[in-house]
Amino acid sequence: MMDRRCFIATSLASTLPVSGYAQSVDPLGMAMDTARSFGRMHALIVMRDGETLIEERIAGHALDHPASIKSVSKTIVASLLGAAIDRGEIANVHASLGGVAPRLIPHNAEPGVADITLEDLVTLRAGLERTSGPNYGGWVSSPNWVANALSRPLIAEPGSRMLYSTGSTHILGAALAEATGRSLLDLARNWLGDPLGFEIPAWTRDPQGYYLGGNEMALSPRALARFGEMIRLRGMLDETRVLSEAWIDESFVPRTRSPWSGLGYGYGWFLGQSGGQTYALARGYGGQVVAVAPNAGITVVITSDPTRPARSGGYFGDLQRLIEQDILAPLV
Secondary structure: OOOEEEOOOOOOHHHOOOOOOOOOOOOOHHHHHHHHHOOOEEEEEEEEOOEEEEEEEOOOOOOOOOEEEEOHHHHHHHHHHHHHHHOOOOOOOOOEHHHHOHHHOOOOOOOOHHHOEHHHHHOOOOOEOOOOHHHHHHHHOOOOHHHHHHOOOEOOOOOOOOOOOHHHHHHHHHHHHHHHOOOHHHHHHHHHHHHHOOOOOOOOEOOOOOEOOOOOEEEOHHHHHHHHHHHHOOOEEOOEEOOOHHHHHHHOOOOEEOOOOOOEEOOOOEEEEEOOEEEEEEEEOOOEEEEEEHHHOEEEEEEEOOOOOOOOOOHHHHHHHHHHHHHHHHHO
């Protein structure tokens, strides 16, 4: 039996004209029909101004069960960088890797690696050869993931262009651990999970014990919705300040652009526009998504089969159209 709870904020039934063209009483009906047709979506949650409009498990585990969020983890790590800066653990995003975590830098790193900034890492502009894509398997098979990522050649000027690489976010997570003296898991639980009221299970660690920054975290769809709502509300949820307004605002400034989707990219968030509405989007392999449109008051969470690719020209493109055309358009 499908576990479904779908709430519509306002009903037009009492105002429908006796004659004339029909008006839908369910503005998100098409969104649900489309979501069910994909055959790989696990859950869909849509909220407007804090009210749940759709909350449906289509397949997979229950909505409170942790799901693999893949590279949405990168957005979580970016938020932890913001939390560290808010707390004075790190001066600012312009701090260099050599200044924050010098012992992470291997002896065979190219000159200039120590000058890579935390902003370069969080915006995926470190300039280092990528560890994602065809390089991913070799990277995670190496005996030292941080050293392996940092000893790769600089193929672009740091801070210049986007080179999507989980290695960059893993370096950032390790730098956060070094700067604070606490594990990335501990930071995630204390700075996000506890104030937002959800659990964060332990996830993959590298051979040196650093939790993987940028992949393999697991959060339930409802936990992702609370995280998204906090972001939409500029760092505040249930009268609890989780991140500063300044960090949220800076996160939504495009610093680079994805060569595949064409979306802008800020501090861990892809950035797009639809119908005059700006939205921010966290994206993970297979079709894991958290999208927020602050001016429209909308938060969307999607989880999908994490074992199948979701390319910009394929399933992820379908999800982007679902968000823009079937969710944002009817609600704004």
